[in-house]
Amino acid sequence: MKNAIVGQSGGPTSVINSSLAGVFEAAKNRGAEHVYGMCNGIQGFLEGRYVDMTGIFKKTMDIELLKRTPSSYLGSCRYKLPALSDKGAKEVYDDIMNRLNELNVGYFFYIGGNDSMDTINKLAAYGKEIGSDIRFIGVPKTIDNDLTVTDHTPGYGSAAKYIGVVMKEIIRDASVYGTKYVTIVEIMGRNAGWLTAAAALAKDNDCEGVDMICLPEVPFHVDRFVEKVRKMQEKKANIVIAVSEGVKLEDGRYVCELSDDVHAVDAFGHKALTGTARFLANTIARSLDTKTRCIELSTLQRCAGHLTSRTDITEAYQVGGAAVKAAFEGHTGEMVALKRISNAPYQCTTELHPISEIANLEKKVPLEWVNEDFTQMKQEFIDYAYPLIQAELTPIYIGGLPQHIFLGEEA
Amino acid sequence: MKNAIVGQSGGPTSVINSSLAGVFEAAKNRGAEHVYGMCNGIQGFLEGRYVDMTGIFKKTMDIELLKRTPSSYLGSCRYKLPALSDKGAKEVYDDIMNRLNELNVGYFFYIGGNDSMDTINKLAAYGKEIGSDIRFIGVPKTIDNDLTVTDHTPGYGSAAKYIGVVMKEIIRDASVYGTKYVTIVEIMGRNAGWLTAAAALAKDNDCEGVDMICLPEVPFHVDRFVEKVRKMQEKKANIVIAVSEGVKLEDGRYVCELSDDVHAVDAFGHKALTGTARFLANTIARSLDTKTRCIELSTLQRCAGHLTSRTDITEAYQVGGAAVKAAFEGHTGEMVALKRISNAPYQCTTELHPISEIANLEKKVPLEWVNEDFTQMKQEFIDYAYPLIQAELTPIYIGGLPQHIFLGEEA
Numbered sequence: 001m002k003n004a005i006v007g008q009s010g011g012p013t014s015v016i017n018s019s020l021a022g023v024f025e026a027a028k029n030r031g032a033e034h035v036y037g038m039c040n041g042i043q044g045f046l047e048g049r050y051v052d053m054t055g056i057f058k059k060t061m062d063i064e065l066l067k068r069t070p071s072s073y074l075g076s077c078r079y080k081l082p083a084l085s086d087k088g089a090k091e092v093y094d095d096i097m098n099r100l101n102e103l104n105v106g107y108f109f110y111i112g113g114n115d116s117m118d119t120i121n122k123l124a125a126y127g128k129e130i131g132s133d134i135r136f137i138g139v140p141k142t143i144d145n146d147l148t149v150t151d152h153t154p155g156y157g158s159a160a161k162y163i164g165v166v167m168k169e170i171i172r173d174a175s176v177y178g179t180k181y182v183t184i185v186e187i188m189g190r191n192a193g194w195l196t197a198a199a200a201l202a203k204d205n206d207c208e209g210v211d212m213i214c215l216p217e218v219p220f221h222v223d224r225f226v227e228k229v230r231k232m233q234e235k236k237a238n239i240v241i242a243v244s245e246g247v248k249l250e251d252g253r254y255v256c257e258l259s260d261d262v263h264a265v266d267a268f269g270h271k272a273l274t275g276t277a278r279f280l281a282n283t284i285a286r287s288l289d290t291k292t293r294c295i296e297l298s299t300l301q302r303c304a305g306h307l308t309s310r311t312d313i314t315e316a317y318q319v320g321g322a323a324v325k326a327a328f329e330g331h332t333g334e335m336v337a338l339k340r341i342s343n344a345p346y347q348c349t350t351e352l353h354p355i356s357e358i359a360n361l362e363k364k365v366p367l368e369w370v371n372e373d374f375t376q377m378k379q380e381f382i383d384y385a386y387p388l389i390q391a392e393l394t395p396i397y398i399g400g401l402p403q404h405i406f407l408g409e410e411a
Numbered sequence: 412m413k414n415a416i417v418g419q420s421g422g423p424t425s426v427i428n429s430s431l432a433g434v435f436e437a438a439k440n441r442g443a444e445h446v447y448g449m450c451n452g453i454q455g456f457l458e459g460r461y462v463d464m465t466g467i468f469k470k471t472m473d474i475e476l477l478k479r480t481p482s483s484y485l486g487s488c489r490y491k492l493p494a495l496s497d498k499g500a501k502e503v504y505d506d507i508m509n510r511l512n513e514l515n516v517g518y519f520f521y522i523g524g525n526d527s528m529d530t531i532n533k534l535a536a537y538g539k540e541i542g543s544d545i546r547f548i549g550v551p552k553t554i555d556n557d558l559t560v561t562d563h564t565p566g567y568g569s570a571a572k573y574i575g576v577v578m579k580e581i582i583r584d585a586s587v588y589g590t591k592y593v594t595i596v597e598i599m600g601r602n603a604g605w606l607t608a609a610a611a612l613a614k615d616n617d618c619e620g621v622d623m624i625c626l627p628e629v630p631f632h633v634d635r636f637v638e639k640v641r642k643m644q645e646k647k648a649n650i651v652i653a654v655s656e657g658v659k660l661e662d663g664r665y666v667c668e669l670s671d672d673v674h675a676v677d678a679f680g681h682k683a684l685t686g687t688a689r690f691l692a693n694t695i696a697r698s699l700d701t702k703t704r705c706i707e708l709s710t711l712q713r714c715a716g717h718l719t720s721r722t723d724i725t726e727a728y729q730v731g732g733a734a735v736k737a738a739f740e741g742h743t744g745e746m747v748a749l750k751r752i753s754n755a756p757y758q759c760t761t762e763l764h765p766i767s768e769i770a771n772l773e774k775k776v777p778l779e780w781v782n783e784d785f786t787q788m789k790q791e792f793i794d795y796a797y798p799l800i801q802a803e804l805t806p807i808y809i810g811g812l813p814q815h816i817f818l819g820e821e822a
Contacts, residue, residue, distance in 0.1 A: 012583075039589075040588065044589070070580050071583035071586070075586070077588065161811055166711055166717075169482070169714045169716055169717070170710060170711070172423075172480065173713070173714035175486070176423050176451075176486050176487040177451065177489070178451050204812065207817070296709070298706045298707075299581060299704070300580065303581065303584035386810070386811070389811035397803055399797070399801070400575070400612075400797070400801045401576055401612065401613070401615065402579065404617045406583065406586075406617060406618070
């Protein structure tokens with residue numbers, strides 16, 4: 001029997017470790033003697049860093065804690081494999097293959113988003129080229145929910161729930177003085193507005209909801225934005241706005257680039273986006289007679305293990321298991337996707353898709369789900385997102401704080 | 412039987428509504444026919460805005476939701492009553508007294524922090540001067556924990572728990588790439604570092620804890636700070652720092668004033684503090700060869716109703732009840748304080764203190780509780796704070812989100 005290896009890549013989520021637990025338990029159940037974990041993804045593995053998870057996770061409580069520990073247990077990376085045609089690429093791929101063969105690995109799992117699926121895509125293609133029998137399967141995760149093919153991605157439900165909950169709390173907080181106030185909340189999502197749209201979930205019979213939602217899918221006009229806020233404040237003193245970090249002007253520049261912040265670029269060429277809410281809050285404060293506040297939800301929206309969707313945690317675990325099933329049944333170069341059967345009652349299953357349909361593509365929020373003046377989400381979006389935030393998985397509190405599990409000296 | 416009135420003032424907390432519930436139920440139990448609520452504190456009351464809470468809270472579930480709803484149910488204000496010696500002051504005080512007499516109010520409760528106790532202090536003094544039999548009692552609340560006399564203030568425990576939890580999550584998140592990174596987390600607290608110190612609670616056998624804590628009680632040196640970070644990074648790539656929004660240079664200027672942000676001033680002369688973490692993150696990025704990130708915990712640290720300390724919620728309710736008991740027994744011009752009996756087992760009771768001992772004074776973190784190089788809290792602080800974050804009060808989740816109660820059209 002061959003061994004299995006699994007890695008985590010890209011930005012952490014609250015539930016990516018639940019997928020890791022799903023892969024680990026399914027691989028063990030199917031007879032893998034060793035389930036290895038790459039430390040810091042493929043980058044760390046190329047440096048010879050990995051652990052034998054079989055030796056670490058011996059108690060069921062450890063697995064339970066793993067499911068409830070946010071961020072990536074094995075560490076992550078943002079490492080882009082060279083194109084197969086690049087000079088020196090063959091050495092890198094052969095290095096990986098040799099390392100996998102040394103560990104007698106037959107099944108390779110990579111949990112991640114767009115960029116991570118690019119890694120699986122390239123490894124599977126190289127594997128085929130050299131006739132390797134190692135199976136490469138992708139396990140989807142990303143709070144951004146921007147992977148194609150899959151109905152939604154594990155990680156999104158918990159992030160959406162976090163955003164819905166804290167928007168309700170921010171709205172309650174912002175209303176206390178009854179004075180003119182504009183609160184601008186900056187939410188993650190570079191090009192896809194799924195997370196920002198989740199602010200719409202706050203509206204209910206106990207909450208008036210956010211007053212405006214600005215998605216990156218809709219070209220942003222600073223002057224029109226200010227004018228909309230001015231008009232809104234004629235009727236309502238206290239305005240709360242959810243804005244994507246990735247809103248862009250019609251000429252393609254990010255709004256945050258109008259600020260004076262430094263914007264670093266990562267290995268995949270993505271600019272660090274920050275300062276959108278602050279820029280807009282300052283602009284409004286200068287243009288209108290109102291106080292303003294900006295709130296960046298920042299990393300908490302992706303790592304709030306204390307506030308997860310049980311639906312999401314469960315599905316994250318399931319896609320891990322489905323990936324193992326697929327690999328052990330001989331599939332390679334594919335990603336597990338979630339397929340929604342129905343909304344009410346909510347039912348969802350898994351299916352497989354060739355990874356080439358997924359890698360490096362982005363799924364955006366359909367503009368038909370946005371209202372006419374591009375300020376609110378329609379019911380179609382609520383129907384889509386509502387099932388994904390249902391139910392809770394309470395952390396295991398010890399001494400008043402959620403207990404986690406982490407990879408210390410072993411790494 | 413006279414009626415009671417209650418107001419909420421100053422910044423909201425996650426548990427200030429639990430004190431409101433405590434006042435309401437105790438006043439009703441002691442026979443008050445009407446328990447009125449001032450809308451937006453004394454400022455709204457002077458505009459004739461109040462509600463009859465007796466007509467609103469008819470079901471026990473409403474009270475239960477009130478306890479679990481963050482922010483100030485009745486709305487708040489930052490209104491400073493004039494000094495009795497000020498020109499025109501008598502008219503304001505007479506206006507308030509006349510309005511109270513019209514409603515047949517015999518018991519007046521104000522839930523708030525330093526500035527709110529100033530209001531109670533002045534009203535009680537004026538009441539005595541004119542021989543009024545209205546009883547004025549202060550109910551403490553502030554996440555800042557900076558009220559004197561009381562062992563701690565309701566609101567602090569939940570905010571400290573929130574900070575402990577999210578610091579653990581931020582530390583997990585920040586460690587995933589294994590690369591050089593400095594994360595600076597900005598925490599509330601203008602002059603007192605109680606909240607920032609709570610970051611020390613994150614350290615446990617499942618978490619390495621924050622690498623540095625910067626309190627406002629300790630003069631801040633930008634150069635020495637950068638040098639400390641440089642030295643730390645020689646041993647550990649990934650550094651997480653908790654810094655108070657109120658850290659000051661030796662010349663008294665706030666560090667955030669070194670940034671280019673606008674800093675408005677409120678009615679009590681307090682400057683709005685923001686941008687400390689961003690300024691420090693930018694400074695480090697320029698000085699050292701490392702990536703940096705700044706995270707402002709912002710309003711969430713005071714309004715995260717989804718993550719409260721049950722100990723705190725219970726004590727907030729108790730001080731409300733104790734205030735009613737005191738007023739109905741004839742006390743006036745006093746504040747309810749919490750008195751700790753023991754740490755292990757944790758026991759705490761209430762007592763009364765003349766409000767003049769409290770108003771406008773600030774209790775700071777004792778420097779004996781900080782280590783030699785002013786970077787970490789000692790065990791004395793942990794012993795103090797640990798009991799206050801114990802146990803949870805789960806929100807009532809409906810449709811995946813915590814249910815709240817709010818004052819809509821009635822206000």
